[in-house]
Amino acid sequence: MKAKIFALISILLMPICSYAADVSSIEREGMIMRVELNRLGDSADPSEREAILRKIADRCKGTEEGEAAYWDLADLYLDGFPEEKRQEAREILELCVKSYPNSRRSAMVKCRLAGLYDAGSARRSELVRQLKNDTTLPAVVKSTLN
Numbered sequence: 001m002k003a004k005i006f007a008l009i010s011i012l013l014m015p016i017c018s019y020a021a022d023v024s025s026i027e028r029e030g031m032i033m034r035v036e037l038n039r040l041g042d043s044a045d046p047s048e049r050e051a052i053l054r055k056i057a058d059r060c061k062g063t064e065e066g067e068a069a070y071w072d073l074a075d076l077y078l079d080g081f082p083e084e085k086r087q088e089a090r091e092i093l094e095l096c097v098k099s100y101p102n103s104r105r106s107a108m109v110k111c112r113l114a115g116l117y118d119a120g121s122a123r124r125s126e127l128v129r130q131l132k133n134d135t136t137l138p139a140v141v142k143s144t145l146n
Helices: 002-040 046-059 064-080 086-099 106-116 122-132
Strands: none
Touching (some): 002 046, 002 064, 064 086, 106 122
8 A cells, every 4th residue: 555655656746856857957057057157257258258148048047047147147248348238238137027027136136227227217217116115125225216
């Protein structure tokens, strides 16, 4: 009887275990690419760094590594190229908000994104409204939003 119950439980848990193994391999792949990125260093060609970060964001969707790649891409667009790529930074952070709407980092991403829009723009106003209504955001941060 115990063997039958164990077999039944094993069969029921198989899809869950398979999914966990897939997530692990995706996260592992992201970490390997991150090591490759770190090996390049900050002085490397920004286009090369961009390609690796985009690969991480594309291949590691739904993982911490994928979300971090969006943030790092925005950093790269703002500070890593000879000329700031503000529009690209906005686009990648918008993608991050869309791809990870319930992330614990979403308020941080929205704050950064709001700062990249011109004062008075409709999108900036919407982001500020969302942030002021965000119960996870500290009051001190909310007080700086305009």
